[in-house]
Amino acid sequence: MAHDRSRRRRDLGRPAPWNDARLRSLGLQAAVFILLLALAAYLAGNAAANLSRQGIATGFDFLGREASFAIATTLIRYSPADSYARALLVGLLNTLLVSALGIALATLLGLAVGLARLSRNWLLSRLALVYVELLRNTPLLLQIFLWWDLLRLAAPPPRTAWRPLPGVFVSVRGVYFPVPVYQPLYLWMGVALAGGVAAATGLRVWVRRARAGRPPLPAWIGFALVPLPPLAVFLAGGAPHLLDVPHVTRFDFSGGQSITPEFAALLAALVAYTAAFIGEIVRGGILAVSRGQSEAAAALGLTRGQALRLVVLPQAIRVIVPPLTSEYLNLAKNSSLAIAVGFPELFAVTDTIANQTGQSIETMTLVASAYLAISLTISLLMNLYNRSAALVER
């Protein structure tokens, strides 16, 4: 009897299966999972039927076949006789080039815009505001088109090219600029540069450890340590400066290095557009550091420059880095708009291949994974940097 009663009590304590939270969550998850699987199976079945009807073989075998299309801008050797895989590699490298250059230049311009927005000079801050609002509130694609037409249609022919700097030519053929001719001395200059960077880093560590609490050394000492050694090696080696300078021939240029109008338009548009966003991020980050910090720095007798460099910026960086990361990601992704002007980066090359082979599923999978990989790499690098800049709490 007693045994029976206790069992009944236990039965009462356990809810009905449909009221059991654990069972319910398991059931819900299983249902969602099965639903998704069924959807995937349905779509895959349709795709298989459609593909076999159109006579398209699936698989990545096409990557080994001959690409047989030319690419205007290549960082590595490439000819139409090369394989599709190599064409994709050329595209990927072009994407990386545009992204890396774009990120570097947009950061510099963005920093300048952000500081200009905060300037005590009314004219300068208003000018920066107008820049930010105009660029942020119009589509990037429209800006790319405008830059491209400016470089294609407004630029003069080679003979009357604009010369913004000596040796630099801007014409309908693109931008031509001089490049140094490689010499063995450059290798030693590279070594000296590495030595300079190491010395500057060492000095920084030493200043932190041994001179903690004493007034900081002037900033220029650290900055001077980096360019001085290579300069010394350059002068000691007899200062050989051989530049490959472009010069005008009858209808074109010869010599020098050039970038196409497409590349120049894409890069200019990406940099100008992203800099507007970075400028606002920099401004927000600096404003986020409370006024008391700069007042305290002033009270300690730091100059405005020192206060900015030693007190405000290190704290602002913590606020700036996360949104800056997403701007970098946006820039890398936006480089795919190159397809609108025909610059052969990853997406444009992929599109050509998909049109030629009909292997759209495979090529789109490749391009999506490549962009995911780029995004993850940028996030990873920025997170590492963020960790080093983050506040160390107890």
Add this chain to the structure above:
Amino acid sequence: MSVGLTRALRWTRANLFNTPLNGTLTVVIAFLLLRFLSPMIDWAVLRASLSARDDRACAAVGGACWAFIRDWFRFLIFGRYPYAQQWRPAIVLVIFVALLLASFSRRLPARRLAPAWLGGLGAVALLMRGGVLGMPYVETGLWNGLPLTLILAAGGLGASFPLALLLALGRRSSLPALRVICTCYIEAARGIPFIAWLFLMLVLLPLFLPPGLVIAKLWRAEIAFALFIAAYLAEVVRGGLQAIPRGQYEAADALGLGYAQKTLRVILPQALALTIPAQVNTFIGAFKDTALISIIGLFDVLQDTNTALNDPAWRMAYVEGYLFTGVIYFAFCYSMSLYSRGLERHLGQGRR
């Protein structure tokens, strides 16, 4: 000296010439501004032409070719929509502007806003499509220009909203399977460029559908757009969900509310209100992103400009063309961002 002049002088001294460096800066900037602005005004106003026949006539005078805009105005705004019927997309524009103004003015209570937009979009679709009330039927391929941009933006955002809520709740869910699925979707959609996503949807979607089913390009683009924006919006909403203090969840639990009641009546209203400025920023981004559909061959307001500029008579009027289109985009985006800023201030006042 009058008071006004003294005040102006004092202001100039404090804002433009407060230090020697700033004074120099002011002079340099003012010089550069004059140097660039006066030829620009010269070009845009003084030498501009409203009556030229082609770009060469404008180039001869050295001024802006606003005549291009006058010539192609209807095409720039409405594209290839049948000319005699263009009063219909014109009404559509009026509906959109009225809806936007009603939303911005905060006159309409939030509860009525969603039905107003739904009704407005229904009216828009009816007007554009026709086939009733004596209006001839117009296929979606001819829905061009600014109405198309606005339909894509409003329809895509409206459709993405419920999906974004589900994704955000899913990513915050205690059920691991849901959390993983939603996280994967959000990260994948945010990891690839929108143009790749559009191609994916436009090229691949037909491959994955049963052979008989054909979806018009406009609707495929709309679906792609909604699915894409949902991932970004979901992250905004998730930010709001994370900002709700635990006490709110616990209080709802203590009152004996179930998951649905707790979410719909306690958590979501607060999370959504908190993130309105961030949502508006996502909307602005989405509005600008609609321009990308011009790459896949839909005639939005940017593609209309490109098409008009293909006219050999006006090929060199590209600055005027893109300026005109840019002003349209700017008007919508800037008013949205002003609204967002005003709202932020308003919300901030209530909290402090």
